[in-house]
Amino acid sequence: MADQFYGLTDTGKERSNNEDAFIARQSPDGRFIIACVIDGVGGYKGGEVAAALAREAILQRLAQPSGEIIPMLLDSFNQANQSILAGKKEVKEHDSMACVATLALADTEKNQFYYVHVGDTRLYLLRDRSLVKITHDQSFVGFLEDSGRLDEKAAMAHPKRNEINKALGFEINLSGDTDYVETGQSPFLPGDMLLLCSDGLTDMVPAGEISDILNNNDGLKDKCHDLVAAANHNGGKDNITVALVKNAKQASSHEATRPVSGQKKTELKAANEPAITNVPLTAERGAAKVKGNIPVLIFALMALIFLCTTIWQYIQRQKATQPGATPAQTDTPVIKPANAQEAKLQATINGLKGNVLLLVDTAFKSPVKISRAIVIDKDSLFIKTKGNVQLLCDSGYTGAAISLTPKCKLVMLDSLAITGFKTGVVAYNTALLLKNMRFTNCGTTVQNRFTAQGKYTNGGVPANVFKVDSIPVTPHKQK
CATH class of the missing domain: 3.60.40.10 (PPM-type phosphatase domain)
Incomplete structure (x- = not known):
């Protein structure tokens, strides 16, 4: 010690x-x-x-x-x-x-x-x-x-x-x-x-x-x-x-594997592959040749089925756009499973016993792709960021990066980057504080919702809730 x-x-x-x-x-x-x-x-x-x-x-x-x-x-x-x-x-x-x-x-x-x-x-x-x-x-x-x-x-x-x-x-x-x-x-x-x-x-x-x-x-x-x-x-x-x-322990390090040169790759391949011998052109070899073409035939058949399906879907969409056409019923859209990084972030927030969370880029490799909103359902939470931690909108996702529930009374986000979302943060009843946040290519930075069901409501919407610094955001370089 x-x-x-x-x-x-x-x-x-x-x-x-x-x-x-x-x-x-x-x-x-x-x-x-x-x-x-x-x-x-x-x-x-x-x-x-x-x-x-x-x-x-x-x-x-x-x-x-x-x-x-x-x-x-x-x-x-x-x-x-x-x-x-x-x-x-x-x-x-x-x-x-x-x-x-x-x-x-x-x-x-x-x-x-x-x-x-x-x-x-x-x-x-x-x-x-x-x-x-x-x-x-x-x-x-x-x-x-x-x-x-x-x-x-x-x-x-x-x-x-x-x-x-x-x-x-x-x-x-x-x-x-x-x-x-x-x-x-x-x-x-x-x-x-x-x-x-x-x-x-x-x-x-x-x-x-x-x-x-x-x-x-x-x-x-x-x-x-x-x-x-x-x-x-x-x-x-x-x-x-x-x-x-x-913590006086030494950080573990691993020696990087050197790339193999072109000549060594050829030598390595030659050493590991079996020797090729001349085989007479017999009926047995001809059968092997036909057998080798089976995957190609299967692939061609699948490609044909895919092409026919695409054409059929195109025709159905054209019919649906005609005047008086009855909209075709569609299946429920498939929700992509959460990736490891966003699942880890949500689990960390859900399992936090205190009200301060420190996010470091050594634990959350940037960018963290988000395919569903990160939900905060705590009375109070302060999220601090050390290093470049960026939430990036996954392809096809149109929701918010972070969503606060009406349970939240005070949530502070400090030095987090949010990029490419239709909505950056959804909050309720002005429970949100921002410090050194970076929003890039977000349609709506913050959407504040007010809920007061079944109660008398008084007050008004202030002219300015957030202020924007004059200093432009400098994007972090990806490592």
Whole structure:
């Protein structure tokens, strides 16, 4: 497990105490790497106590991992929440204490990571030198930033940046509210790195600088110290905590087979084919010759049948177009079976236990041909794209690329390419947010439908729901 995880916390330059806590260790059974960053809130000492209580509760629950992973992580958050609520009752001065936290469990053997998150601590994934923000800040400013209404610089300087609306210690029972805690899982490939951090880092250091530090050649310990140093260099206005986890396995590679030259092909063919000997022209050989022509005769007969069928269908269509002609009944059109890529994408969405899905072009080879709409039937879903992932309309298909059901309350699509569809996305009741989407050769980009059966309806259609950037789309080059 050498250099696969490391954590570090620092008071910063303006605080006198540290209300942050972290976990960076291997699980007792050796199966997982546990990483967690906790940021206490609630005033002097109170936040520090809340963070310590949460850390202890999480470690106790994960001391003996059991059951499904996401429910286990949710249970650890619920136990932390209960521990903080109990502590608030014991000490009056701590009655406003709470904490925000992000917890990740990395299974490097199966190349997967799982996470739960509440508040404004963050989880990032570094893959192929690109840094992707996985979690969403559960605050008003975080929502504005994630939806593209604020850029990173404006969000970092916003006066309400640190006003959160969710935390451990705010709610009485988290086990009965699955929407309160953000959860998810994603591939954790060889070479990938997870960064968990408090807002003491992200309020001080922009994502580009964080990415540069993570991409240097230093070990995890040095990277952590460099991140903390960068935050302090830029002001160090809050406690700074970081935890890193790396999948240190080597990516498997296969040596490509060299093409065989023309001369070698001839030699290889000659070596593998039986020798041809002279056969006398006898009646037996003549019979063999007739037998060899049977496939040709069968092919000719099939071609004749196909030609006759085509002519008959043409005549029937001509009759159907005559005035007063009765339309001919046709069979139900044959629906093409879903190809492996689109079936995999639909199954991934249907089986997702959290509300964040990261699509990477290493898992979904672009383009993904779509012969039926990808259906989203979740209360909320955020689809992020890393690399060139393109949905391409299959030949003969005239429907939408993505269809949201009326059940959806909020769906965000980020950096996905949709090409060649009659309709890009079908949504209901304005449940859709788009960020850096690319639509090419689509008749209708977004079709929004409103449903309110049997109820009084008020309101109106806004003049502008989406806006189009002035920067033209640059097509991705296919590899």
